[in-house]
Amino acid sequence: MKKILFLAAILLANISCQEEEINTQIGSSVPQSKNLQVVQITNQGEIIPINGTTTRSAVEGELALQFISESDYQSTITEISHMTAKERLVYADNFTSLQKLADEADMELDEIGEAATSEADFRKKYAQYVEKYSGKLITNKYDAEDLTLYVPDGDNLSTYLINENKKVVIGNEVKEISLNNDMSDSEKAVFATTTLAGETNRFDFKETVGKKKTTGNIEIDNRAYINVHVGCQKKMWYGWKRDDNRDIYYQVAASPMAYRYISPYGQELYTNNIQYFAYHNDGDKHVTVGSLQPGGKYLSGTLRVWTDNSVSNVKDSVEYNNVYALYENKLGKFKLPRLNNSESYGGDFYIVKTN
Incomplete structure (x- = not known):
């Protein structure tokens, strides 16, 4: 009986596949970027919306994404779960999430490698680079030859929505998301x-x-x-x-x-x-x-x-x-x-x- 049910599931999947090929000719398969609400969290704990004219130098404290409610935040997590990693970065392209910070750090490491004039110069620049991202990104403790910096608990989809200090705003409350401090x-x-x-x-x-x-x-x-x-x-x-x-x-x-x-x-x-x-x-x-x-x-x-x-x-x-x-x-x-x-x-x- 299990074998019959399995074969039936395969047949239905093939039909779905044919229908899917027709559907994908009609609609776009690339998620569009979303203009999520960015706010600044001041040193006094105030939450102030950021508009298009606000410059980075005018921001006091730190930036974070704000969601209307917990259900809005969770529905966004569900939405990005169907995307590739690169699509998730584009989805919140108006904000530097913890994942985007790692992406920028990765490009910076390439630049350090190209600018270094010797191994000693590279080691000095790399030590400064690791210190710069200390407390935000982590090294590979399992392989000393791996120079990449990683997002802690990077499979956790919240890392695409929280800032470098692991914060997000739900309603009018600042929440710090707990992450496993490991790759x-x-x-x-x-x-x-x-x-x-x-x-x-x-x-x-x-x-x-x-x-x-x-x-x-x-x-x-x-x-x-x-x-x-x-x-x-x-x-x-x-x-x-x-x-x-x-x-x-x-x-x-x-x-x-x-x-x-x-x-x-x-x-x-x-x-x-x-x-x-x-x-x-x-x-x-x-x-x-x-x-x-x-x-x-x-x-x-x-x-x-x-x-x-x-x-x-x-x-x-x-x-x-x-x-x-x-x-x-x-x-x-x-x-x-x-x-x-x-x-x-x-x-x-x-x-x-x-x-």
Whole structure:
């Protein structure tokens, strides 16, 4: 009976997929930026709205986003949960959230690397850089060679709405959001070096070619969801930083599983085949690619990962069917570089659900 229900769900998902392709031709899949209300919190605790003529030098205290009510704040959290990280940054483009601060810090680190005249000069500038963001962003305590600064508890979506001091205004009350002072689980999945020996629910790989590093894994979580994590880094003077300018493609050829994707309208849909997953200009990506069949306990197959650095000719494009383009939240035909298996990272795996 479970098998019949599973097959019926796949059939319905395929119908939904066809309907979705029709719908996406009508509406835009890119969320529009939202002019959220920015206020200043004065040193005396007053909350004063900011208008378009207010200059930064005229602001006393700190800036924060204001929401009419707790329900308004929570509905905004739900709304941005269906977006990519870059779309979330654009959504609140009139405000420097904790996540946007990290994005700006990442660009600043690139500038420091380019301006440094020697390793000693870079070390001095980097120490000043870490001090500048102390108390706001955190270093990678799991890997001393990782120079990137991270948002604490970065998987928490509130970090796209709170300011650098973790504050938000709900109604007329200033609230400080409590965050776990550690890297997010998704970032630790690719940028921490603490993979446990004997772990059976996860397959990992790491490839370093010249000054480029690609790290990734596939895992089964305790909900029977199948997750793929891929991260890219580039070499600096004496360490590595997240590389946010990579195009990444991967393929999960495995069974028994149902493939999962999110429609442009935030719907969770399933299908019996996704040939490739693709996304552009991102330093790390964490995607639930599917789930085990009901009652399933294991997954076996092959994970193949390509970046624009690993394919031999990025201009040699091929139109592939059943591509889930995460940058458009759309499943369909897309042109990608020719993805030869011999140029891929990853490998064969056998993983089991542990809970």
